[in-house]
Amino acid sequence: MKIINPIKRGYLALEEWFNISFGPDWNPLYHLGTLTFFFFWVVLVSGIYLFIFFDTSLSGAYKSVDYLTHEQWYLGGVMRSLHRYASDAAVVTIILHMFREFALDRYRGFRWFSWMTGVPTLWFVITLGITGYWLVWDELGLYVAVLSSQLMDALPIVAGSMANNFIEGQLTDRFFTLMGFLHLLGQPVLLIFALWIHVKRLSHVEISAPRGLAVGSFISLLLLSFLWPATSHAPASLSKVPAILNLDWFYLNIYPLLDSLTAGQTWVLTIGITMLLMIMPWLPPKKTGAAAEVHLEECNGCGQCAVDCPFDAISVQARTDGARWEYEVTVADKLCAACGICVGSCHSSNPFRSSNKVLDTGIDMPQFPIDEVRSKTKRALSELHGDTRIIVFGCEHAFDVEQLKTPSVAVLNFLCTGMIPPTLVEYALKHGADGVFISGCRNGDCYFRYGNIWMDKRFNEGRKPMLRERVDRSRIAVFRAAVTDGRLIRRELAGFTQQITALNQGKTASAAQDIKHA
Amino acid sequence: MLSAKRLVLQGINYALFMGLVWYFSFSPPYVRLAADEAMISLALSHAGKPVQECRRKSQEELNKLPPNMRVLEECPRERSPVRIEVLVDDQAVIDERINPPGLYKDQGVDVYHSVKVPVGDHRLEVRMNDNIRVAGPTHHYHQSISLSAADLLVIQFNHAHNQFLVK
Known part of the structure; x- marks a missing residue:
């Protein structure tokens, strides 16, 4: 009798629970990739709506988001909440997707390519979320902007200091034009390209979640958006430090590290973990049987x-x-x-x-x-x-x-x-x-x-x-x-x-x- | 088939999933500064002085050069490292020595560094040496400051006046 490792046993128990709840056709664990795509579509559509009202200027960004959140709460506020919660849900499904492949040993052997290209894809998603937080230009946005700049400054390829831009009087509207371009066009295009590479070695690729699962997920997101709408922190102030921040831990978990580590050490840690994840298919390698x-x-x-x-x-x-x-x-x-x-x-x-x-x-x-x-x-x-x-x-x-x-x-x-x-x-x-x-x-x-x-x-x-x-x-x-x-x-x-x-x-x-x- | 039992179970699963999404979307709160803390940030871009004085070429040296290249002075490209110390109540909270970047070490340096300090009245002192040929600070600044909770005090360098700017 084969010995089943406890991680696999645990995963299979969870899978069985979802089979009882949803049936095999709608079991979310069988559709983690398509569910992620579904959340991405929600993010895309809600993001397009938000952009229509978004003011890409230093003085107008916060106000325009605030208008959507409070004045137009019934649509703009809901769209903002959908945008945020769907982004967070996508991170959960991606992490579960990785865990599933790991637990079932479906990341080694012939699957190395999908696993290895999936790891940087996760980072593309995370950085897309990070630039989204900049755009709100509240205390959290400023915090993310300054610390991201400190991280960038630690890279030898970056000339000058990005962080010095966030001193009173230095910042201009051009900053928002750049961030808008990155968040609305550059990063999504890069992400889609990364996803295309990720599934390159598969045929019959499904990107549409089963209708029942999509409907259920959307209703849940909508309810969450109405019950606990996403809100902003206080407007960004270049003369005050926000003492308490309600971080979105799905996207911003790296920043508190900078309290105890230098930017360089944070990079080493992040790159180290990323490299470790990427080489996992060879730790140890799994032999694929002879080809047909x-x-x-x-x-x-x-x-x-x-x-x-x-x-x-x-x-x-x-x-x-x-x-x-x-x-x-x-x-x-x-x-x-x-x-x-x-x-x-x-x-x-x-x-x-x-x-x-x-x-x-x-x-x-x-x-x-x-x-x-x-x-x-x-x-x-x-x-x-x-x-x-x-x-x-x-x-x-x-x-x-x-x-x-x-x-x-x-x-x-x-x-x-x-x-x-x-x-x-x-x-x-x-x-x-x-x-x-x-x-x-x-x-x-x-x-x-x-x-x-x-x-x-x-x-x-x-x-x-x-x-x-x-x-x-x-x-x-x-x-x-x-x-x-x-x-x-x-x-x-x-x-x-x-x-x-x-x-x-x-x-x-x-x-x-x-x-x-x- | 969507039975009542499945509907209930699915509702529970969706609630758990969205509960997870909602909770980590805002919580737990991250305390960046304690209630009795403020922050001092050092944010400046500054180029150190050349490591050597410019040297005037002799007439003999100039004669050896083509007429269009007879520049009177020869100045080294390499710049001095910049050392900056920030002291609060005579305690060094920032002490950095930054070497000039660039292949020829001829670029200006950029510094961005933040430290937490207790609120209240303090004596702030900033010292900078940007010339390797000079012992001790080339620029010096000191002032009494009063910081309230969550205040951000930024130390910059004003190149027009060749002095520190604290605000």
Whole structure:
């Protein structure tokens, strides 16, 4: 039995709680990226509204924000609060997103790129928030401006002193023009670019949160905005020091450090933590399995594997072997996550083919070729005893189905359940299995992103290669379970076994009836 | 399916999430200055004096140069480091020696430094040496000050009058 680390166990318990509350389709932990995007859209729309009324001058900035907050509280004030709370919520979802990937060990190996590019993206978000606080030009804005300038002054690349600008009489309206440009255009564009890089190695990228989750989040934000509207501190004064500040700890947590550390030390600490986070995928490194291999003699270039690949590792190109097909596929080894989903996509991965010789397919996994899948299935089925014989297909990243093995239950683990060709289920049913029970990562949480989804669509929604209609669905069960869901999966398997036993008894009774009639 | 149970559970989750967002959006308050503290900031840009006097070239040296390059004086580019001390009631609260930046150490220095001081009456003294060839301060300032809670006293340097400006 695998030992589950306590962080993963804790995370999975939280995930289960959200599954109970929201169901897998709306579980916020499965949609942290799209939720962050959703909050970003709220920030963008509310920000555009605020900018219409914002006065980009030294004397007018505070007044214009104050007008929105108090005079136009019913719209401008709500927009300001939405702008602030959605920004804060985005930081929470980003931190949770990072925690999730860490807890589930989804940041190493082939995922290094997404993790490494995600860390600076967080900083882009933080700096965007920081410049937003400058613009209000209250006591907090001045505090942030002066301390940010002190941090900038500590960098050897910055000539002169930025902090000296915040002395009475030095500051001009041009400051707000610069900050306005940075906050409203420069930084958001940079952030979008960073996000584009962050998801560069993924395909089928979702940026829209499920409607129910978006509606729920928006209503909550709106309620919060009405109940506790965001307000300003006193106007910035260059002759007074604000003694007590209500910091937004999501964005401004670095500044109190400057009370006990110098600006240089703060940089060293910040850069150190950032670098540590960025190199985490190699502490220690995780080996990705061998990349998928294309066998051109079996590939007709249909491109389904390229469509299904969750990591954009497969592309379609013109035929190079002179065969009659127009296209072929090719695998970029460095991008391949070794999930085997492409094997499940390939029409040639059909165990009914070449029954007396080695089964070759258009695209295969060297560590678990389709021929081995077929022979292992065949062997497992031949070893089954009892009246109700079940074969369980599992996934290496979900509940360890080896624990379900009994004389009447055979098991076979795949790299991902998305690797299971639908024809293999039919093959198992025709070669001795009374029922096929498929496990895999929890719904909505496939380790390889789309394995579960593609499998469901191939079985039920006609996605190619589809499970043929004549296959008896009552003899197939799918129950996704995480490593901690042993009790649930055992209960489900027991229920499925009973169902198959009843089907078998019905079949026997009906056969006996037929004989009697004959 | 959105059952009543799920609706309630979702409401609880949204409330917890927004509660977290709301709380850390403002709290806990950060006390930057205690009720009996004020702040003194030293904020100045100043260029130290050249490390050496300009030297007048001899006629012989000038003759060796092309006519268009016969500048009478040769001045070193490197400037002196600037040392600044701020003393409150004879206790040094800021003591910095800043080397001039630049490849040839020929740039002016910029200083921004803030310290917390207790409120009340104090004797403020500022000393600066910007000339390596002079021992002791080249600029000196002292004054009695009275600081109230959360006051910000800024020490600058007025180049037009070549003296400190405290306000």
